Amino acid sequence: MNRIGVLTSGGDSPGMNAGIRAVVRAACHYGMVVHGIRHGYQGLIDGDLVPLGPRDVGSIINRGGTILRTARCKAFYEPEGRRRAAEQLAERGIEGLVVIGGDGSYRGALALEKEHGIKCIGMPGTIDNDIGGTDFTIGFDTALNTALDAIDRLRDTAESHDRLFFVEVMGRRNGFIGMFSAIAGGAEHVLVPENPADIDELVRNLTRAKERGKRSSIVVVAEGGAAGDAATVAKKVAERSDFKDSRVTVIGHLQRGGSPTAYDRILASRLGVRAVQALAEGQSGLMAGVRGPEVVLRPLSDAWEHPSRFDPAYAELMQILAL
C-alpha cells in the first residue's frame, strides 16, 4: 500500500494531534504518502484532502483539538455518501484509511470497507473512554486530569464556605471520568450511569458525612446518570433534606480541550505507529488499542459489542474512602 488517508471524526479529544503526527511520520518511515482529510467524513465526501509530510505535523504533539478539524457526518451513514467518498479516494489512489474517533466512526469505516474495499484501521479517540477493545482511549487521561483540577479548586472554596458542591463531568454513556475523578478528588459521593441513581442514599451519605464532622462535601455527577444533570440532582437533594444551599458547577467542554498529558501523547504515538504498520501489513477492519502493557489490534466491532466498563470494585473503594 503506497497511499493512505487519516481523519479525525466525532467529538475531538486531546491527543488526536499526537495521533495524526504519529500516523504521518510512521507512514513516511514506511515509504507511504499520506493525505490528511479535513472535517472527518464530510471532508472525504467533499474532497477536502491535503497531502501531509513530516514537517506539516511539527509542533502539534503538545496541542489539544485536531489540526484536521472534526465533524459528525450524517451523509456518510448513507450509501451515496460513502460512494462519493470512495470516488475521492480512488481519484487520489488512496487505498487505506486511519480513522481516529469513536464507535460511530468505526461503523462508517466498516461500511466503506465492505462496499468499496478501502482498508480501514481505527484509533480510539474520545475523552469518554467508552470504546471496547482498548483499556484507554486517547484523550481520557487529559480530560480526567482537567476534571480533577476543577474538583481540587472547588474543594478550596467549598471548604472555605462550609459548602456542598455538585460537580457535573462529561460521560454520556459511562462514568469513567466521573468515577475516576471522584476517587482521585476525594469526593464524598459520585453518580454515574452504571450505578442506580439513588437520591435517598446520596442524602444519607451526605448526612452521615456531616455527622462525622465534615463541613463541606463534593458530589460528582456524570452527565449521563439516571438521576439527571447536576442541577437536577441538587434540586432533588434540596427537596428531601436540609442541604438547601448548595452550588452547582458544570465543567462541560473544558474537558475536551487543553494540552494532552504525557500519557495521552505516548498512547496516541504508539497507536498511530501500530495503525500504519497494520495497513502496511494489509490488515483492515481492526482498531489499535492497549491491553495492559501491550498494543493490540482488535476488531472494530469490539468498540460497540464489548463496551469498556470500569471495575465495579471502584464503587466500593469510593464508599470506603468517603468516610
Ligand code: F6P
Ligand atoms: O463524546 C465525548 C463527549 O464529550 C461526551 O461526553 C459529551 O456528552 C459529548 O461529547 C458532547 O459533544 P458535543 O458537544 O460535541 O455534541
